[in-house]
Amino acid sequence: MALYATAASVLAGVESRRGSIKGLVYASSFQNVKQLYALVCETQRYSSVLDAVITSAGLLRAEKKLRPHLAKVLVYELLLGKGFKGGSGGRWKPLLDRHQARLKAELARLKVHRGVSKNEDLLQVESKPGPASQVPRFVRVNTLKTCCDDAVDYFKRQGFSYQGRASSLEDLRALKGKCFLLDPLLPELLVFPAQTDLHDHPLYQAGHLILQDKASCLPAVLLAPPPGSHVIDACAAPGNKTSHLAALLKNQGKIFAFDLDAGRLASMATLLARAGVSCCELAEEDFLAISPSDQRYRQVQYILLDPSCSGSGMATRRLEEPGAGTPSKARLQALAGFQRRALCHALTFPSLQRLVYSTCSLCQEENEDVVRDALQQNSGTFRLVPVLPSWPHRGLGTFPGAERCLRASPETTLTGGFFVAVLERVEVPSLPGRSTGTSTRGRPAEEETAQSGGPWGAARHRAGLQS
Numbered sequence: 001m002a003l004y005a006t007a008a009s010v011l012a013g014v015e016s017r018r019g020s021i022k023g024l025v026y027a028s029s030f031q032n033v034k035q036l037y038a039l040v041c042e043t044q045r046y047s048s049v050l051d052a053v054i055t056s057a058g059l060l061r062a063e064k065k066l067r068p069h070l071a072k073v074l075v076y077e078l079l080l081g082k083g084f085k086g087g088s089g090g091r092w093k094p095l096l097d098r099h100q101a102r103l104k105a106e107l108a109r110l111k112v113h114r115g116v117s118k119n120e121d122l123l124q125v126e127s128k129p130g131p132a133s134q135v136p137r138f139v140r141v142n143t144l145k146t147c148c149d150d151a152v153d154y155f156k157r158q159g160f161s162y163q164g165r166a167s168s169l170e171d172l173r174a175l176k177g178k179c180f181l182l183d184p185l186l187p188e189l190l191v192f193p194a195q196t197d198l199h200d201h202p203l204y205q206a207g208h209l210i211l212q213d214k215a216s217c218l219p220a221v222l223l224a225p226p227p228g229s230h231v232i233d234a235c236a237a238p239g240n241k242t243s244h245l246a247a248l249l250k251n252q253g254k255i256f257a258f259d260l261d262a263g264r265l266a267s268m269a270t271l272l273a274r275a276g277v278s279c280c281e282l283a284e285e286d287f288l289a290i291s292p293s294d295q296r297y298r299q300v301q302y303i304l305l306d307p308s309c310s311g312s313g314m315a316t317r318r319l320e321e322p323g324a325g326t327p328s329k330a331r332l333q334a335l336a337g338f339q340r341r342a343l344c345h346a347l348t349f350p351s352l353q354r355l356v357y358s359t360c361s362l363c364q365e366e367n368e369d370v371v372r373d374a375l376q377q378n379s380g381t382f383r384l385v386p387v388l389p390s391w392p393h394r395g396l397g398t399f400p401g402a403e404r405c406l407r408a409s410p411e412t413t414l415t416g417g418f419f420v421a422v423l424e425r426v427e428v429p430s431l432p433g434r435s436t437g438t439s440t441r442g443r444p445a446e447e448e449t450a451q452s453g454g455p456w457g458a459a460r461h462r463a464g465l466q467s
Contacts, residue, residue, distance in 0.1 A: 004077070004092070006030045007039045008070035014044070015069075020311060027263070034199055043076040049110070049122045050075050056106040059099055066095065079107050080119055135410050136172050137196040140210040140217055140240075141188040143247045144276040146203075148188050154203060155180060155190075166191065169414050185388075186217055188247075207274035212240045215408040215418035219358040220244035222387055222422050223304050227252040230299040233280075234287040234346060235307045237264035239271045245304065246277040255280040256297065258287045288341060292349040301353040303346045307339045309359040309366050313409065313417020332365045339366055343374040347382055347423070355382075355423045360416060362409070364396055367419040372399045375423075385422040395421070 010024045018024065021044065025037045043050070050072045054060060059071055066074075074092055077084065078100065084093050096103075116122060141151045152162050165182040166172055175181065175193040183189035191214075192198070203209045220241050225231050227250045233242045236257035245255055257280050259265050265284055272280055290297070310327040327335075343357055357374075359366050375382065384404040393412040395405030408418040 002030065003032075003036060003039065004070060004073050006036055007043065007073045008067065010036070010040045011043060011069045011072065014040075020314070026267070039073065039077070039081070042081065043073050045123065046076060046080055046119075047072065049080075049107075049119075052110055053079070053103060053106045056109070057099060057102045059103070062099070063095055066092075075103060079103060134173070134194050135213070135414055135416060136175060136194050137192040137198065138183070138212060138214045138217070138415075139190040139192060139198060140212045140244065141190065142208055142210050142243065142275050143188055144243075144251060145206070146208045148182070148190075151190065151203060151208065152182075172414050183214060185390075186214060186221060189214060189217060207276060210240055210243060210275065212244070213416045213418075215413065215415035215420075216240060216360070217244060218406065218408075218418070218420050219304050219306060219356045220248060222420060223248075223302050223354060223356040225249055225253070225302040225354075229253045229302055230297070231255045231302040231304065232287075232297065232300050232346070232349070233257040234303060234305045234342060235259060236282075237261060237268045239268035241304060241306060242268070242280060243272055243275040243277050246272070246275070246279055249279055251277065251279045253279055254299075256300070257282050258285050258290065260284065260286050288345055292345075297349060297351075299351060300349055301351050303349065303352055303355045304358075305342055305346050305355060306358045307342045309335055309339065309361040310363055311360055313360045313362045313419075327363065332363055335361075336365045336370055339370045340373050343370060344377055347374060347378050353425050354385075356420060357423065358418065358420045360418055362407075362417045362419075364398060367407075367421075368396050368398045368402050368405065371405065371421045371423075372402070381426060382423045383426050385424050387420075387422050395419070 006028050010021060010028065013019055013024045014021055019027070021040050022037065025033055025040060028036065030036045054068075054071055054075055059075070060066060060068060063071075070092075074096055078096050084096070110122065111117060114122060141148045156162055160178045160180055163171070163175075163179055163181045166184040168184065171181060171184070172191055175191065177193065179193070181191045183191050190209075198204050198209065198211060201209065204211060221244075223231070223245070225245065225248060227248075229249060230253060231245055231249070233245060233255055236242050237259040239257075242255060242257050249255070255277075257268070259268070259282075262284050265282055269282060272282075310332065312327060339359070343355075346352070346355055357371060361367060371384070375384065384401050386404040388406060391406050391413070393407040393409060395402040395407060397403060405419065405421040408415045408420075410416070
């Protein structure tokens with residue numbers, strides 16, 4: 001019974017804009033997160049159908065103590081879900097039994113009225129699968145525990161058909177059944193058909209695989225810290241990007257990971273342990289309160305800043321919450337203010353050489369506008385780095401150089417909605433007669449330019465990316 005009560009509470013929270021389904025599910029105390037998430041999502045998907053059936057059957061008029069959100073969850077389970085088995089319905093099962101015949105009759109009448117025969121066909125046009133629901137399942141191979149070849153072989157032994165490296169987004173769109181590919185751009189990223197569920201897969205349970213959207217993999221790959229580096233992950237939870245950084249570092253060096261939410265940090269510690277991460281120091285602290293002059297961070301040359309945002313680009317949120325892509329003006333202003341302060345604060349760390357700023361937002365206020373303002377406040381000190389020239393979706397042209405930023409969306413890149421900007425410190429020319437043949441990052445200058453692209457070329461070469 002706790003399942004249904006918790007699901008009703010999550011639905012009420014989503015309706016009152018207290019958070020997303022995923023956020024509220026993870027914030028609940030219910031142990032089987034996957035079961036709860038699936039029930040809430042499906043109930044939400046059939047929301048208008050359930051409202052119509054409940055109203056026609058007069059359920060809430062007859063049962064005054066039954067709250068609307070709980071009624072919706074229970075009726076979903078009765079008519080469209082797995083049904084009540086054993087004592088799963090708790091004290092509400094006898095109530096539902098009394099109304100079962102009428103509820104089923106109203107569902108059948110609704111089908112006849114709309115001229116359909118299947119439950120799925122009752123869904124409103126706006127809730128039927130769109131671009132966000134067609135985003136493939138991206139799976140990052142955790143190189144701290146295994147390698148891509150071994151993961152591919154494991155799936156092949158399970159009956160999956162490996163199609164090799166994709167050559168275009170069209171290859172990803174065409175994925176069906178038990179076929180899978182290697183992503184055309186990012187190394188160690190496997191791609192499966194949309195809706196592939198690997199949460200119970202033994203390689204995921206053992207931390208060999210990380211279920212992570214392709215766009216979410218970009219920040220760590222574009223930061224590209226070499227092994228031995230000191231890195232700050234400024235707003236780290238839930239930890240997928242942190243584990244990705246650790247894999248790129250090969251667990252050599254140091255990651256300072258900050259987050260203010262104790263619960264999220266505890267979950268993150270579990271995730272990192274499962275992923276085999278040993279180079280990370282977690283801290284329940286506000287990144288804005290961290291002193292750049294603290295000697296612990298004197299060697300930090302790389303910062304990943306993925307601050308709290310509206311989440312308007314998240315595929316799951318766009319599916320779950322109609323209108324979630326349009327946060328209020330007041331909320332956007334508050335978020336952008338925090339993001340701007342966090343980015344400007346990050347740029348004050350004295351040894352910083354490279355920073356990646358990212359959000360899962362589609363809003364200009366949280367993306368290009370924040371980057372523009374931070375660059376203006378640090379004029380001549382940091383610059384935007386041009387990255388991934390073949391990436392099809394660029395930053396909005398709101399200021400000179402904004403096209404160096406990356407955007408992502410289900411429609412253009414087959415990923416969740418995302419924004420990424422890479423900033424590097426502007427190198428100070430050496431004084432005459434004092435050239436040492438090294439860059440400000442302390443590596444041989446010829447290494448910096450060996451991959452034809454200056455500092456970014458060297459970083460891209462470390463990350464194993466191709467344009």
